[in-house]
Amino acid sequence: MTAPRLFRTPHQPFRPRVPLAPRSVALAVVPPVAPAGPLTVAARAVAESLIGDLGNRWLHTRGVAERAAELAGPLGVDADLLTAAAWLHDIGYAEPTVVTGFHPLDGADHLTRNGWPVRVAGLVAYHSGARFVAAARGLSDLLAAYPDERTVLADALTYADQTIGPSGLRVDPAARYAEVLLRHGPCSWNARVDPDRGPYLRAIAHRIEHLLALPVAA
Template sequence: MTATSVLTPVATLPEGPLSAAARVLAESLLGDLGNRWLHTRGVAARASGLAAPLGIDADLITAAAWLHDVGYAAETVVTGFHPLDGADHLTRNGWPVRVAGLVAYHSGARFVAAARGLSELLAAYPDERTVLADALTYADQTVGPSGLRVDPSSRYAEMLERHGPCSWNARVDADRGPYLRGIAHRIEYLLSFTA
């Protein structure tokens, strides 16, 4: 996997009220988790940078990016499925349902939820399928574990290898892989008009 850029310092990211609160929460839950925190920082920086070119709400996408992996934090784990555990944690703590929905469905989570029998629980959250939701997934799929940018195919291959051939991610690869490639193509197509 080839990194294409360096980490953006957190202090240089523009923040609105939602993203500022999200950063604080994410750091409190993930700040001691090494690569998970580096990845989260990188995804927040990537998402923030996508907002203006794509004409989407910068505060909302950056907040969702900060929070997309909070379901990995030990204090949030209930089902062991991080998108759902993260969304449930956010909902219990008064975050807007739209943010929880973006977290719940990021990066094709619906495919894994279906395989694990968790679709009904995930359906408690809105699956908005917008450019903003696609941009969150694209940000997640273009930042590796160390927080550096990578191309989507390298990121996906790394994730499958890291989780292993018997993982839930591998089991849904036939559906999730094309879905994520489609998102990457759509976002890159939209970005090609702003270059």
């Protein structure tokens, strides 16, 4: 019986074995993210100057901006505008901006005073169903100074906000909303408007997830 060959012969050229990537990795598709535009660059600088030292508030904001940048391409919306609004959506929590204590309105007012486009201010003013809380707090007239555009882009901003938790990690929209209600408590404004705001946010999540699931045109 012939012994097995342990070494290659001149007729057997050396071919290194290259391990294949796991199937899930090999087939993974990462959505392209557009380079940061001028609004986004300016918005990040403003946000960092105002809330960069606010711990989880900054981590959440950074996560929302990253999520918004990912969503813009698949949804076919203005990436610079959406990502800029995402960076700015919570600046109303910063002490220098606080007037009414309602962060969407205070953030929008701060942007207006500093010459930002009204559309950016409007997106900040109405993000994540702010109009329901504004109505309960008697602030609807002040909020009405801003455009409530109700577009896919506005939905995308809310969806980004509702899929990033306080520490910047991605979460399910239902889990995010439940966490907000628990954190703010049963007597909070968020809890008071839950019968209207809850279904509104769920409808936005459904719309965005439906659009994301559509096949990409060739």
